[in-house]
Amino acid sequence: MPTLNIAPEVALALADNRPVVALESTIISHGLPRPRNREAALEFDHILRDKGVVPATVAVIDGIPTVGLDATGLATIADDDIAKASVRDLPILLAKGASGATTVAATAHIAARAGIRVFATGGLGGVHRGASDTFDESADLSTLAVTNIAVVSAGVKSVLDIAATLERLETLSVPVIGFQTTAFPAFWLSDSGFTLDWSAADAEEVAAIMKAHDDTGHGQGIVVANPVPRDQQWDPAEHDHVLSEAFRAAEQAGVRGKAVTPFLLGFIVEASGGRSLEVNLDLARNNIRVAGDIAAAWSRLSA
Ligand code: PSU
């Protein structure tokens, strides 16, 4: 059984040092409602192709970690009820021959093994509110501590404890760089109120930091925080209101563990009348564009 199925198009691009961007599948399977999820997956691919960048969506398909999905793979993640898979779920899915939608952690792990250096997502997982009691901290953080890939995200969702998440990234020695800003975003909102130490002026500078990071001999990932433009963000007052309702609903439903993130996202899409979904799609598109530019800059720099 192959340990990694890399689509020929992706393998060729990597061998030729042409730009490739990894995309995750959990956002498609568990983060966006059907049928918008399928349209989004196709649109994300197109955004990259229009830039001359090869998209590499990662998922586990019938027990095989797959980098770059064909139409069947896309249908599996968009239409089938498949497991949400973090790194620890991978060996189980592989042994069982099952399919799974990879989180940021699992996508980063598989993409890095395939030799991909740039990855675009919506929001990174992080430390949940109340984590000092529940210990609920996403494996996205611990995985980025040991996985050399640059992840472009709109920060972390405001449902998380953003201060604690930034502290953990510091402890794990994961560089966090604002893209053209030092304001750390809060997913649907452009500014979380937390200020970063560093920003990068453009994609070339991010690529230069990736190169320097390699030269230092460190193997962590790099978080590139890319805020949704202010005129596209969710109205902050409505955001705060819907979020507090979502927390109440999650507590009443007794949601625990890996079900928490999909539950909150689903509730918030419903309660916002679809507004949060539009912002979610906008920020993902923005992240994918920036990731495409970084991948292009990286392939020029490492040529
Ligand atoms: N952010 C989103 N949509 C998502 C997720 C994050 O906007 O669907 C997913 C990502 O795959 C992320 C995961 O890796 O949620 C984190 O889940 P957990 O908190 O259970 O680790």
Ligand code: MN
């Ligand atoms: Mn969790």
